[in-house]
Amino acid sequence: DELINKISAGEVVVSPASVIKELVENSIDAGADHIKIKIENGGKTKILVSDNGIGIKSDEMGLAFNKNATSKIDSLDKLSSIDTLGFRGEALFSISVVSKVKIRSKYKDENIGTSATVINGKVQNIKNLALNTGTRIEVEDLFYNTPARRKHMKSAKAEKTASLDIISKLAIANPSIAFSVYSDNKEVFVTLGDNNIRNVVSVILxxxxxxxxxxxxxxxxxxxxxxxxxxxxxxxxxxxxxxxxxxxxxxxxxxxxxxxxxxxxxxxxxxxxxxxxxxxxxxxxxxxxxxxxxxxxxxxxxxxxxxxxxxxxxxxxxxxxxxx
Ligand code: ADP
Ligand code: MG
Incomplete structure (x- = not known):
């Protein structure tokens, strides 16, 4: 079962850039207007995405990482519209199968937030924590338990280029969201989120x-x-x-x-x-x-x-x- 999980995780999670894309799309779907992204070693050792979206309800924290968990699709015809970026409910699960995940989130209508660690889709160490509304997901040591995939990753430099490329495209596509992006603790770009396409394209390109x-x-x-x-x-x-x-x-x-x-x-x-x-x-x-x-x-x-x-x-x- 664990093996099957690792194999199927490979369809969604192929590289640091694909992890970043899934996490940022979740932030966008959560209605965030500010998304902060930090990567280390091109995302190979660490990817952190935090947002000020609606957050995850404390009693749904355990569910978010279940295989096929999605809060987004209540009807099949939604599948044909692209206003929701995720709908398969595979991403968080797949990421947690091939990396070490830490999550913190506070739902907008709740007073207290939740933190947890996730291994293999299993949410552990759930604790209450005072937090601002939003979600912060940290992904460490991608493919630490799948040597073949780990070997398949490119150099930190090449993965950094690929990661920043996908982040740039997500930021350009979402001019009303302020993106702050850091790589190895250095600022890469900060967009204003003022819904002005000239501004966002100027900052990034x-x-x-x-x-x-x-x-x-x-x-x-x-x-x-x-x-x-x-x-x-x-x-x-x-x-x-x-x-x-x-x-x-x-x-x-x-x-x-x-x-x-x-x-x-x-x-x-x-x-x-x-x-x-x-x-x-x-x-x-x-x-x-x-x-x-x-x-x-x-x-x-x-x-x-x-x-x-x-x-x-x-x-x-x-x-x-x-x-x-
Ligand atoms: P999908 O996006 O296809 O629904 P995911 O595995 O990417 O599946 O996420 C599972 C669920 O976890 C989402 O449906 C959503 O309810 C919740 N979730 C994930 N990331 C966030 C986030 N940044 N903010 C709020 N909820 C989130
Ligand atoms: Mg998703």
């Missing part, structure tokens, strides 16, 4: 990146496209970041990426590198098909050709305006 972009602000009911795309004045500066945020989630969509690159090719000639952009796309949930896969990072559209065309029109109109 740099003012220089933003200065080479033109703004996209396109509205064709029920679809909107906002953000930044490479200015035609900086066509030599490509290959930096190409990011889609669809309905508040960072997703990959290779087709859409190709279509956007083609706009630049048609207008400005051939280049081999990727065009840089950060595009926030909103459209009704029933226009999208999120892969029901643990990682949930790829998305496809129903009526893909039409949707891609509309999104492109957003980029095209920004390019037109930049010339005028």
């Amino acid at each position: 740099g003012h220089e990146f933003v200065s080479k972009m033109i703004e996209v602000d396109y509205d064709d009911e029920p679809l909107t496209v906002k953000g930044f795309t490479l200015s035609p004045n900086y066509l030599d500066r490509q290959n930096e970041e190409s990011i889609f945020i669809i309905n508040g989630r960072y997703v990959k969509n290779d087709t859409l990426n190709k279509v956007i690159n083609n706009i630049y090719r048609e207008q400005y000639g051939l280049f081999t590198k990727r065009i840089s952009y950060v595009l926030y796309i909103r459209l009704p949930y029933n226009f999208t098909d999120v892969n029901i896969h643990p990682a949930k990072t790829s998305i496809s559209f129903r009526n893909e050709t039409l949707i891609n065309m509309l999104i492109c029109e957003g980029v095209r109109s920004a390019l037109r305006e930049s010339i005028n």
Whole structure:
């Protein structure tokens, strides 16, 4: 049984970055507007995520780490909407099977918080503790009990790059949440959480990146496209970041990426590198098909050709305006 747990944990928990993603998505689902993340050795030895979300009820603390525990899905049709990031109730359980977990949480309507340690999905040492509302989860020594997976982890430097990359995307996707990020006790970035996409993109990708972009602000009911795309004045500066945020989630969509690159090719000639952009796309949930896969990072559209065309029109109109 323990072996099976360790194997199935591998589907969700493949690296420090995947642990971070699951923990931060839980914080987002809990309604946090401030999330603090600290990693050590790229997350290999320590990952700490604390939030000011609604917290976990003291009598549900033991449940949160159960296999298939989720408080988020009361109906099956919720599965098709992507407003809730987690729904399988596997993440905390899986993480606790392959690492040493400490948790503290206080539910918003309770007076006292709870702390506990978790080994193999079993919550131990539950104690009451005075805490502010929110949740703090500390994950130590990832894969300490699964040597094969531990060996599979990359160097601290490479895992740090991957971890900071996923954190950056989560922060860019959530401009109304203030993220404070530290690696080996040094500040990496602090976003304001003021719901201003220029601010969040500047903090994370740099003012220089933003200065080479033109703004996209396109509205064709029920679809909107906002953000930044490479200015035609900086066509030599490509290959930096190409990011889609669809309905508040960072997703990959290779087709859409190709279509956007083609706009630049048609207008400005051939280049081999990727065009840089950060595009926030909103459209009704029933226009999208999120892969029901643990990682949930790829998305496809129903009526893909039409949707891609509309999104492109957003980029095209920004390019037109930049010339005028
Ligand atoms: P899922 O997110 O798919 O529901 P998880 O294993 O990630 O499953 O989390 C299990 C449950 O633990 C969640 O449904 C939620 O009730 C609770 N939980 C986890 N993290 C937090 C958090 N940061 N704040 C509040 N509740 C949380
Ligand atoms: Mg979750």
